[in-house]
Every structure is written in C-alpha cells, then in structure tokens.
Amino acid sequence: MKVRDSQLQVLWMARIDYLKNSGVKMHTxxxxxxxxxxxxxxxIEINGQSYPVLANHCYIFEKNIPHEFHFSKETITIDAKFSLSKDLIQLIESSNLMGACKVNNIDEFKQLFQLSSANLKNPNNxxxxxxxxxxxxxxxxxxxxKITEYNSFKNQLKIPVRETDEGFPMVQYLKQNLQSKVSLEEMAAHFGFHPHYLIELFKKNLGxxxxxxxxxxxxxxxxxYLEFTSYSVSEIAELVGFTTPYFSRLCxxxxxxxxxxxxxxxxxxxxKDIVLEQDFIIDSQPSIY
Structure with a gap:
C-alpha cells in the first residue's frame, strides 16, 4: 500500500550540473x-518572457507553460517535478511567481534531495x-x-509548524562564527553568562x-560544501574552522x-533520475545542448 501525500507528490528529483553555454530547449x-x-x-525564458538566472533562487514552471534555459557559466541545480491538488494549484497560480523567487529556506530543499538520494540507494516506503x-x-x-493570505491557507491545509533551534540566540551566534575560533568563555562573555550556566542552558534546550x-x-x-560546491577539502576545512587533518579524522x-x-x-x-513515483514516465526528455 502506497503512503503518499494527497495534496502534493514529488514525482522525480535530480541534481543536474550544467556546463558553461549549455541548457535545455523550449518545451512543456x-x-x-x-x-x-x-x-x-x-x-530562463518562461512563456515568452526572459528572467536572469540567480543563485539561491528558484523558478516554478506551471503545467503546459513553454520554458527553456541557457547557462552562461557552470551552474548547479536541483530539479523537482511534482503533482498538485486543485487547492494547491490555485495557491501557486494566484501567487504570481513567474520569474526568480528568492529561496530563504534553501537548506530544506537540499535535505529533500539528500533524502531522495538515500531512497534511490535504499528504498523505503x-x-x-x-x-x-x-x-x-x-x-x-x-x-x-508572496502571498498575503498565507496564514488562512496554512490553517486550511493544516500544515504543522515545526519547532527548530533557529530562535535560540546562542545557536545563531555559533552559526555566524563557524569559521572563527570560538571558546566557551568568549561565548559566555558575549551573552553575559557564566560558562557553567551556558552549558546547562544548552543541555536543557539542545541536549x-x-x-x-x-x-x-x-x-x-x-x-x-562537499556535496554542493567544488571547494577543495582543505578550503572547506578552513571555511568551517577545522584543520584539514582534524576535518578528515572527524568525517x-x-x-x-x-x-x-x-x-x-x-x-x-x-x-541521475530519482523517480519517487513508480508510475511517473517522461514521454520525451527535453533536449540538452
């Protein structure tokens, strides 16, 4: 028995890296x-209008709308094809998302690709x-x-609000200082706490x-960085405040x-195509040049 969401189903997902001066011709x-x-x-051209390709942005192509894209430099993309229920179609179409849309939650999409990759290697219902x-x-x-009536839609669709550590100010401080040398004493002084109290606070909130x-x-x-950039191992270690040997050992x-x-x-x-719905078939793949 298949267990899938009734409002949205991800049919296919892939990470596609395009070479300079490559792209996909017009298709629907x-x-x-x-x-x-x-x-x-x-x-990117959508229904006769051109838009610039921007990092950390996404483009939504609606059903039966012609579109094509051309990349003037090496480009890394995550591509997802999905189906929608009528209420979500109305939501998407009323949002006027033609063109580039800034993605503030890009890590969520990366994690979904990682889950899809894991399912490709070890299928799990x-x-x-x-x-x-x-x-x-x-x-x-x-x-x-983009949508002024988002809260009413959220209540209607009954989407759960997930609690995260994003609002914990000490976490934000650590995320902003990944590359720096951070000591417990410096962090405690920054927030005006005793180091022992800071440890207790973390253990209570984050375990x-x-x-x-x-x-x-x-x-x-x-x-x-290893998965989504071309930085060298030593460059990545430096970017996150590790020495290269320690980074290798920790991995x-x-x-x-x-x-x-x-x-x-x-x-x-x-x-590689990651097919999440077994009945999904692309009758004709668009030409890549």
Whole structure:
C-alpha cells in the first residue's frame, strides 16, 4: 500500500550540473517543475518572457507553460517535478511567481534531495511520503512572503509548524562564527553568562554542550560544501574552522568515510533520475545542448 501525500507528490528529483553555454530547449510538460539554482548564471525564458538566472533562487514552471534555459557559466541545480491538488494549484497560480523567487529556506530543499538520494540507494516506503510533506512545507514557506493570505491557507491545509533551534540566540551566534575560533568563555562573555550556566542552558534546550553543538554545526556545513560546491577539502576545512587533518579524522569518525569519499558518493547521483513515483514516465526528455 502506497503512503503518499494527497495534496502534493514529488514525482522525480535530480541534481543536474550544467556546463558553461549549455541548457535545455523550449518545451512543456503536464506536471509542475521547480528548478532551484544553487550556483550559476544564465537566462530562463518562461512563456515568452526572459528572467536572469540567480543563485539561491528558484523558478516554478506551471503545467503546459513553454520554458527553456541557457547557462552562461557552470551552474548547479536541483530539479523537482511534482503533482498538485486543485487547492494547491490555485495557491501557486494566484501567487504570481513567474520569474526568480528568492529561496530563504534553501537548506530544506537540499535535505529533500539528500533524502531522495538515500531512497534511490535504499528504498523505503515512508521516505517518499516524508519527501512529499517536506517539499510541500518548504514550498509554502517559500511562498509566504508572496502571498498575503498565507496564514488562512496554512490553517486550511493544516500544515504543522515545526519547532527548530533557529530562535535560540546562542545557536545563531555559533552559526555566524563557524569559521572563527570560538571558546566557551568568549561565548559566555558575549551573552553575559557564566560558562557553567551556558552549558546547562544548552543541555536543557539542545541536549548537548555548546562546543559539541558547534562541532556538529561545522561538520554539517562542511558536508554541505562537499556535496554542493567544488571547494577543495582543505578550503572547506578552513571555511568551517577545522584543520584539514582534524576535518578528515572527524568525517571518518562521525560520517564513516573520509571527505573525498563523501564527495565521490554524491557525484554518483549527480545527473541521475530519482523517480519517487513508480508510475511517473517522461514521454520525451527535453533536449540538452
């Protein structure tokens, strides 16, 4: 028995890296598509109008609307094709999202791609449902600033509000100082607390110590750099405040493999179709030039 979301189903997902001066010719399809630009430049044409390709922006292609894209430099994208229920179609179409839309929750889309990649390697009946719900939540979160009546739609669609650590000011401080040398004493002084009280505060709210949490933040950010950028291992280590040997050792201890292997594992799914709905078939793939 399939367990899928009734309002939105992610049919297919892929990370596609385009070479300079490559792209996809004009085409249409009978499903919705979201193209997220991780990095790159170029031009996207939607229904006769041209828009610039911008990093950390996405483009939504509605059903049966002609579109094409051309990239003037190497571009990294995450591409998702999905179906929508009538109420969400009305929401998307009324939002006037033609053109570039700034994505503030880009990490959510990256995590959904990682889940899709995990499902490709080790299929799990619950993962597609988790991806559906996560994609819907991320999509509506992205539309929040565009739609004045978002709250009424949120109540109507009964989307759960997830509690996160984003509002915890100490976490924001750590995220802003990933590259810097941060000590417990400096952090405590910044917030006017005794170091012991800061440790108690973290353990109560996050179940760990400040320095252990900082290490986890750095490792997660480093893993993202390995998967979605071309920075060298030593450059990534420096960007997150690690020495290269320590970074390599930490990856082996915490992630089970060295940084180079983590990157190589991700490369095996770049450009590969990740089909989340078994009945989904693209009758004719658009031409890539």
């Amino acid at each position: 399809h009978d499903f919705y598509q979201l193209q997220l630009i991780i990095d790159g430049e170029g031009i 619950l993962l597609p449902f988790q991806i559906d719900v996560g994609f819907k939540s991320a999509l509506l979160g992205m539309l929040q600033d 760990t110590t400040p320095m252990q949490y900082l290490q986890s933040l750095r490792l997660e950010k480093a893993k993202e 082996c201890e915490r992630l089970g493999m060295p940084p180079t292997q983590i990157r190589e594992q991700m490369r095996t799914v770049v450009g």
